[in-house]
Amino acid sequence: MDEILTFADPDLLSERQSWLRALEGERRLSDNTVEAYERDTRQFLMFMTGYLGHPTRISDVSNLRAVDLRAFLASRRKEGAGARSLGRHLAGLRSFLRYLEKKGLVNAAGATAMRSPKQPKSLPKPLTDRQALTITTTEAQLSEEPWIAARNAAVLALLYGCGLRISEALSLTPADLTSGTRSLRVTGKGNKMRIVPLLAVVLEAVDAYRKLCPYHLPTDEPLFVGARGAKLQPAIIQREMQKLRGAFGLPENATPHALRHSFATHLLAGGGDLRTIQELLGHASLSTTQIYTGVDTARLLEIYDNAHPRA
Known part of the structure; x- marks a missing residue:
């Protein structure tokens, strides 16, 4: 968590922490899911800081475009993330942006309109x-x-x-x-x-x-x-x-x-x-x-x- 403090504005980080607490308390998501969403949004904010050239602010994500999200997912794919990970990245970001939208801070239309990466079909492999x-x-x-x-x-x-x-x-x-x-x-x-x-x-x-x-x-x-x-x-x-x-x-x-x-x-x-x-x-x-x-x-x-x- 300390690492990201240099990569995002304190106000945005505060909203992010409130969102994560809401996931644990109100929505009762599993610990593993909350940890994954924390990691995904941290990676996204770090990417956006490099993308923008300054610590990411709420105003920077207020009208986030689909092209910005695609650039993030492309960077993650380049680092070896598979379709399932990319789909989870997008799901976490949508959740975070919808949370901010309900508070009147952002417009989440760009993330909502974007298609999730096509997932490979994977069947369970049972034992005999x-x-x-x-x-x-x-x-x-x-x-x-x-x-x-x-x-x-x-x-x-x-x-x-x-x-x-x-x-x-x-x-x-x-x-x-x-x-x-x-x-x-x-x-x-x-x-x-x-x-x-x-x-x-x-x-x-x-x-x-x-x-x-x-x-x-x-x-x-x-x-x-x-x-x-x-x-x-x-x-x-x-x-x-x-x-x-x-x-x-x-x-x-x-x-x-x-x-x-x-x-x-x-x-x-x-x-x-x-x-x-x-x-x-x-x-x-x-x-x-x-x-x-x-x-x-x-x-x-x-x-x-x-x-x-x-x-």
Whole structure:
């Protein structure tokens, strides 16, 4: 943050900080999204300062033209930013300019009228059901510490068995997973709550970890802890998955997040409907869930052949 102080007028920086606080408080965007928008607008203001030859002022962005935004995106592309990053850059800038426009400080028409960069189509790459089942067992884990092996298996079982994001799994507390629990209350992106069924085999994996864990696990603290007793970090599980890829000859797409994709894809293959899968994943829009329809084409064709009168 200190670096940008020389690249923008204090009044503009003050408005930017108010906007970022609003994103966190009123709109409840995730920490990762707010950090990305902070970085994007910082890069934009630094670019504008070089572009204009003086620290960027509110008056400099009051009637920002599409050509100015295109020049910024072109500079980012030259530095290696891909279409997804460029699209996020533009989304963050639009949000910031709309915020300033509501306060009567700028005209955001130039940013609103500009097309977002065309995004490449990218389908999830799930594991096979056999691969997913293999790596979610305690026996498959490579740690020499039994409790850590049980911990890793429990986390992976939650990702595949409940379709959780890794951040959601690592935010669970012992109170969320008590014996006999049939469903799990999950807080996802934007603090949105959802309920997902909890398979008995997943709860058994969690119970096995709790019995072996050498640390006291308070009911309102993180359930999963690291080797020294602090909250388990995602990077630890990501490294364990990397080891499992090598040990079991799994493809490069075998990541913790691929287990969430596998959860959705295997449900679809088993006859699950998109609306239900949308609810289980916590997607705000069905269009986000629909990307899974491109994964299991064979299953969709089978449904078509069996159901369509003319098939």
